[in-house]
Amino acid sequence: MTLPELLRFALRGLTGHGLRTALSLLGVSIGIASVLVLTALGDGAKRYVVGQFQSLGTNLLIVLPGKTETSGSFGIGGVPNDLTLDDAEAIERFVPQARRVVPVSMGTEEVAYAGLSRQIAIVGTSPDYLKARQLRMASGEFLPADEFSRGAAVTVLGHKTARELFRGEDPVGKVVRIGGWRMRVIGVLARQGVKLMMDFDDVAVLPVATGMRMFNRPSLFRILVQVHAHTDLDLAKQRILDLLIERHDEEDVTVITQDAVVDTFSAILGTLTLFVTGIAAISLSVAGFGIMNVMLVSVSERTREIGLLKAVGVARRQILAAFVTEAAIISGFGGLLGLALGFALVHLGVRLYPVFEASPPVWAIAAAMAVSLGVGVVFGMLPAWRATKLDPVLALGRR
C-alpha cells in the first residue's frame, strides 16, 4: 500500500466521521492556541520589565551610601560617612572605566508659579544625567556644563510639571519658586512616562550643588556611574569600592549594578513564565484528554471496523499505519489551526496594548506541537493497537 493510498484511506476515515473529526480538531487547536497565548503573556511581561530597566540606562553602576550587608553597625560611630561630590569627582578622576559620573541628590519640595503649586520630586544632579538616564528634552536646555560644586539657580521641569503649572505658557525663561528658592526655568523634558517607579514627567531637575543646599543634606542620594562597556562593570565596581574605602577609611558604601537588579527581576519573571507555562501545560493536557475522549468514544465502532479489516486480510501494521496517519492528520492540522489562532490572538493583544511586546517563545510552540501530535497519535492509535491484537471474530463483536 502506497503513502497516497494510506492518506486517502485516512482522509476518508476523517471525513466519514465529521463530528468526531471536528471535535478533535477543536480540542487540539484550543490547546495549542492557549499554550501560545499564555506563554506569550509570560514572555511579554518579562520583556516589559526588562525593557523598563533598560530605558533607565544601560551599563550603570549605582553607588549608595551605607553598607547593606551589615545593617545597624557602621564603623565606630555607627553612622556612615557622607557620600560627597568630592567622592564623585574622585571616581571621575581615578576610575578609567567610568564614562559618566553623575551625582544625584533627591528631595521633595513645593514648586510654585503664578499662584499654582505642586509638591514634586526634586532631582539635584549634573548635565550627564540626561544621557545616563536616557531622557530627552522638549524645549530649552538641560543643566549647564559646570563643575559639580557650582550651584546655579536654574531648573529643568518635567513635562507634566510644566504643563500643570504653566497652562500653555512657555516656561523657558520664567522664574519658579522651589521650596522658597527662585529658580529660572531653562528647559522642559520631553514626555518620558513612568520609568520603573520614578515619574520623570513630574520632576524638577537642578544642579546638584543647588539641590544639596536646598535639601540641606551633606550626603548625596547616590552616584550613578556609567561605564564604557558591559564588560567593564565588574572591574569598575571593584575600583570604585576600593577608592571609596580608601577615602572613607572603611567600607561604608554599596555599589550595585543595575543589571544585577534586572537579573533579579528576570529571574522572578522567569519563574512567572514557568508558572504560566504550567498553566499552558495543564490546558494542553485538558485538550489532550478532550482528544482522547473523542477518540475513545468511537472505540467500539472502530474496533468492529478493525475486525472487518483483519477478516478481509488487512495486515496489522497496515491497520496501525492507517490509524496513525489519521491521528497525525488530525493533530497536525489541529496544531496548525491552533498556531494560527494563537498568533492571531497574540497579535490582537499587541495591537491593543502596544507597550506589551508579547510573542510566544519558540520552545513553547515546539512543545505544544509535540504534545498535541503525541497525544493525538497515541490516543488515536490506542483503539487500533488493542483491536489489532484481537482475533477478528472478537473485534467484530457478537450481535
Place this chain on the structure above:
Amino acid sequence: MIHLAGICRTYQVGDQPVRALVDVDEEIREGEHVAIMGPSGSGKSTLLNVIGCLDRPTAGSYTLGGREVGGLDDSALTQVRRHEIGFVFQFFHLIPRLSAAENVELPMVFAGVPRRERRQRAAAAIAAVGLEERAAHLPEQLSGGERQRVAMARATIMRPALLLADEPTGNLDSKSGNAVLEMLDELSDNGLTLLVVTHNPKVAQRADRILFLVDGRIAKRVAGDQVGELVALLTEDD
C-alpha cells in the same frame, strides 16, 4: 482441502467454560458445497469462524490446503485471509462511510492492487451482483439484500478458493434471499468450495452435504439423496 481433527473451542465466561466446539473431525474436499445446520448456540458460527481463520481453536488440528493453520504467524494468517478465504456475514459488516464500490475495493487496496485495476474489478463485481446503479451509494442507502450482495462481491473480489457464509439470508426477505442464494450456487458451480451456515432447510437443500451440529459436536452427516429426505423431514416440522 479442509481437514479438521479433534477441534475444540472453549470460551471462558467468568470461571465457567463454555464448550462451543467439542472434538470436531471433518474433511471437506475442494469444490464441495456444504451446509451447516443445527439449533441456535450449537456452535455453527464458531466452526465457520475457525475455518475462516477469524478465530483459533483451543485444541485440535486444522489444515487448510495442506498447511497447519495453528502454526501460522500473524502475517501468514493475513495472507490466508486475504487470498484464500472469502467471508459473508449475517450482518453484512460493510464500512458505513465507504460507498458500495469502495467497500468492494477495500481488500484490494490493502493487497496493493493498482488503482486502475481495482476500479475496473470493483465495477465489474458490482455489476455482476446487479448493483451498477448503486455503486456510489453508502450502505445505509441500500436495502438488506443489496448490502448482502455488496458483501458477496467484496468476499469474492480477491478470487478466493473458499467462500464461507454465516446465515447469509438470515436477515433478508425471501426474494432478496433467493437472489443471494442463486449467486452462491453460481459460485459453487464455478468450482468454489462453499460452506453455508443456515437455519433454513431450503437453503441447505442446495448443498451436496449437510453437517448437523448439536452442542458443539457434529451429530449427523447427510449426503447425496438423503439431503432431500432430511430437508423434507425438517420442512414438515415447520
